[in-house]
Amino acid sequence: MTSALRVALLGCGTVGSEVVRVLQNQGDDLAARAGARLEVVGIAVRRLDVERPGIDPALLTTDAEALVRRDDVDLVVEVIGGIEPARSLILAAFESGSSVITANKALLAEDGPTLFAAAESAGVDLYFEAAVAGAIPIIRPLSESLIGDQITQVMGIVNGTTNFILDKMHNEGASYADVLAEAQELGYAEADPTADVEGFDAAAKAAILAGIAFHTRVAAHEVYREGITGITRSDIEAAAEMGTVVKLLAICELHTQTDDAGNVTETVSARVHPALIPATHPLATVGGPYNAVFTESTGAGSLMFYGAGAGGAPTASAVLGDLVTAARNRMRGATGPGESAYTQRQVMPIGEIDTCYFISIDAADQPGVLAAIASCFAHHGVSVQTMRQQVGVNRAETARIVVVTHSAKEAALSAVVEELRSLTEVQEVCSVMRVEGE
Amino acid sequence: MTSALRVALLGCGTVGSEVVRVLQNQGDDLAARAGARLEVVGIAVRRLDVERPGIDPALLTTDAEALVRRDDVDLVVEVIGGIEPARSLILAAFESGSSVITANKALLAEDGPTLFAAAESAGVDLYFEAAVAGAIPIIRPLSESLIGDQITQVMGIVNGTTNFILDKMHNEGASYADVLAEAQELGYAEADPTADVEGFDAAAKAAILAGIAFHTRVAAHEVYREGITGITRSDIEAAAEMGTVVKLLAICELHTQTDDAGNVTETVSARVHPALIPATHPLATVGGPYNAVFTESTGAGSLMFYGAGAGGAPTASAVLGDLVTAARNRMRGATGPGESAYTQRQVMPIGEIDTCYFISIDAADQPGVLAAIASCFAHHGVSVQTMRQQVGVNRAETARIVVVTHSAKEAALSAVVEELRSLTEVQEVCSVMRVEGE
Structure with missing residues (x-):
């Protein structure tokens, strides 16, 4: 007799519906891995009158607050995005003793410490692998695999929309405006592309990465940010003539300074801006909507993590990895590692x-x-x-x-x-x- | 007042001495991350009369068995390699209630199930990130990040020695024998290179990767194996003319077959052999002593993990990541996920x-x-x-x-x-x- 854990889902868009689909189709496998069946008991949506193929309408509710406060819910998956009501709902879930899996980079970058503290005091998990670089395992490698190492730099292409645009400009000699229009048509860019093309999305991810890599706290507003809207065809051409390519990079660095008295000060920086990188650099060949994150650390040296940066199934893979991990923790009466921000490093301007x-x-x-x-x-x-x-x-x-x-x-x-x-x-x-x- | 956990180290070669060095130099940081100071209380070595710079001679002992059985030891790091006495020492460590971190691919591939079962019944951790692909986080991504996904293929360059040799043959048109001699001079290949060049090392890693990826058990002897000793300059040239390069690959696959009655059978395969891959494939550009692992899964699609495959500091990074994780688990009274071999899939010939x-x-x-x-x-x-x-x-x-x-x-x-x-x-x-x- 397998026991069951009850899952509440907040949001039922591309990612949410894919999570439900996999929980239904791969239920036996996931139960064997988690040690319990994962049973979706409710899905909070904004509107009930939308066609949702494969979703049992009886699960839908517009009362997200009541759903996360249900006594029988063990795990909450938040894929609605944005600051509110996501924050209040996550905090309510912790109050009810549920672990939370979220893909919400904006919220984590704006108010992560509040969430981590609430999870810790409730004795539950907060997992968010899907918040940065889609399917690519990067949060867990940084926060667990490299926990015994000294990370000095995290540099990545973490926004697929801008990478798609720059890539097309480079390969086809097209203008920014034309490629943006094409990306919008293909669904790679939003109707209002500001969050992507002005670097806000990448900056939120940089804040999260810097915090984890350097065991400190970096808020989204502390990340220096420039977008790609000013990049012209002739910039791309000039870069190519120099054997380089233009990429929108998120760069997080640890800076160590020693003063005359030998005192060591460690500061961190996080920035997002277009940059020229050599065509031979591993990040230079990361094309289209793909993401990649490059880390430098004292022990491991250079590491690179590459994969799909967005999309329903890839993002759902990251959400489901966290969901099974949180379920497994719960079945063992344990929690995962939590936040590790034991330093308070200044952010370098x-x-x-x-x-x-x-x-x-x-x-x-x-x-x-x-x-x-x-x-x-x-x-x-x-x-x-x-x-x-x-x-x-x-x-x-x-x-x-x-x-x-x-x-x-x-x-x-x-x-x-x-x-x-x-x-x-x-x-x-x-x-x-x-x-x-x- | 920080509490302390006591570490016993088995083996003090390149990796072991680097682990000690980092524990000494980064002690405060690691204590903050683990929740306890990690204190080396003993180091088992074969010979006491060897110069070991930076190692306190008072810690050294030739009685490894007595060391792992000490009541005050919490965590054991095994970096001696080989089957015996490593296996007996690890089992003794479990019996004494210690968690174990090992880099021993040969032992895991030969007798992993015995070790996992012993760790599980003792309620302690067995971590082994360092056993495959050196510093590259691959065990944890496969066993945790992708635990909600269906992995269909793991393909990688997991032996740096053979990659160095093939790379040199490709780039310099040199013969196998000449490059092997150079690799031996540089310390990239052993005096007896059999384990590397005949593919035994890669096969052990393939067995471990296949077991984790497909939630089954694959032993080293079930991995098909061909080495690189027969590769000639003209093979490399012919490959290059076709726009391909020759790499020694470890390939693990999930095969799904449906019979006429609609019954689905899933089998797995694991093999190590030289193969031609297109020069445009991400694995083709992995040069010298580097390693890379490429995964395909239903949700995440293609992912790649790249980095240093061997060496003291990179391997120590993986060992220390596991050590801090095991320490953190212990401070929370928990254990990590353990083995997830819930299926018994046939290995395809x-x-x-x-x-x-x-x-x-x-x-x-x-x-x-x-x-x-x-x-x-x-x-x-x-x-x-x-x-x-x-x-x-x-x-x-x-x-x-x-x-x-x-x-x-x-x-x-x-x-x-x-x-x-x-x-x-x-x-x-x-x-x-x-x-x-x-």
Whole structure:
């Protein structure tokens, strides 16, 4: 006689309905792995009058609050997204003694500590593998497999929509606007694409990754963020000429500084921005809607995790992995590891971070221009790695000058750009992007 | 006041001494993560008269049995390898109520079920992330992250020595013997390289991966195994001409067969052999001593895990991740998930497995040879995908003929090869390799 655990589902979109489908079709297998049958006892939805093939209408309810507070519920799966009512419902679930599995990156990045504390005090689990990089196991490897290591960097492509767009721009020479429209048509981008193309989605994921990797807390608003809306065809072309590709990266780093007295300070940083990476870098070949996360740690060295970053079945795989794990814990009267934010590391402001830069400039095609531009960099102590000049790219009598710097602080680079803009020879500073992964 | 857990270490080679070093240097961090200080109370070694920099000689003992049976030991790390005395020591550790972390693939592949059962009945943990693919988190992703998914294939490069050798042969056109000698000089290959080059090491890992992925038990002797000692420069060249590279792969598959009555039978297979994979396949670019594991599952689709496959610090990272996890479990009075072999799936014999083949043949350069060779394939129902002929590769008057088949069973292919060898026109069947990853 197999015992059963009761599951409440909040949300029944692409991911939710796939979770229900797998629980029905693979019920015996999952029961053998969890040590108990997983029985869906209710599904909270916003509207009842929507066609939901394969879903028993008797399970549906619009009263999510009553569902999570039911005494007979053991496990709650939250796939509605957004801050409220998701937060209140998750907290109510903890109060009722249920473990929670969520895919809600926005909520975790905004108010994770509240959730972790509530789960801990209720003695239940909070799992969220699906919140970052879809099906790719990354939360568990960071928080469990690498728990004995010192992670120094997490760098990844964690937003499939922007990766699809940049990839198409690179491969087909298409414009941002055209590819965005195509992505919207294919369902890879939302009608309002802001969360993806402005980097908000990736920034939430970066906050979560940085917190776990560095055992501290990083909120979404502490993540520096730039989107891809300003990337032009000519940026992509210039990058390709240099043997690089443009990717929207989420980068989390641990910075160790030793002062004159030998005191060591560790700070962290988290940022999301487009960056040029060498075409030979493992992340460069991550195409289309795929995601990949690269980690550097003292012991393990470089590791990479690659797979589908979104979609119903891949995200459901991550949700179901957590659901079976939470069920198994419950059957053994145990909980998983919980939060490990035992340090309170300062978040380094973006102006303090050293990176190399790529700057493209349209300038008058006349003697002395290169010298004038080079002087701007020198004035602010920014060392130049390479300078290339192409004549007649946009207009006759205009030279396109591409500069790649050595490592410099953002503050210094901003001062360079301001001075460049004041030069009479400079028509336009067309783009400024960071260079990573060298 | 932090509590402490006591660690006994069995073996103090490259991995063991790195584990001790990290426990000493990162003690505060690891204590914060584990919830208790991890204190090494003894190290079992074979000989006391060896220089061990950084190791307190007072910790050393040659009596491993007495060490694991000490009442005050909570956690045992086994990094001596081999079957005995490792097995007896691990079983003794369980009897004394200690959790065990091991990197011992040979023992797990030979006698895993005994160990899992003993750990379960003692109510302690057995962790072994370091046993497969060094630092790469693969055991935990398979056994926890993907526990809600249906894994259908695990394919990987899990032996760094052979990958280093094949990579060098490919990149430098060097012979097997020369590269093996270089690998031995660099410490990438043992003085007796049999375990690596004959595929025994990879086969043990394949047995472990197949068992976890398919929730069944696969022993090392049930894994089909071919090594790389027969691979020649000309095989590598012929592969390269076809846009492929030769890799030693470990491949674990779930095979689902439905009979006429609609009954579904699921069997598994596990094999290790050299194979040609397209140069564009993610595994093709895994170079040198790196490892990578590729999984296919119903929900998540394709996932890849990449990183350092061996070495002191990377392997120690995996050991320490398990050690902190086991410590954290112990502080919470819990254990991890344990074995999940709830099915008893038959292991499919190699003769039953369908794969494409690459066959290179030296034959007389005369009319009718291609037709004679093609007939051999036809006789045994093996469909040919491509046939290429090059004249004068080895000798004048000799044609090198390279055939790639469509999917065929090994039994049929063996019959083809036998008949080819009986043809008067055929001078030699130079090599037969499988083609994968298409």
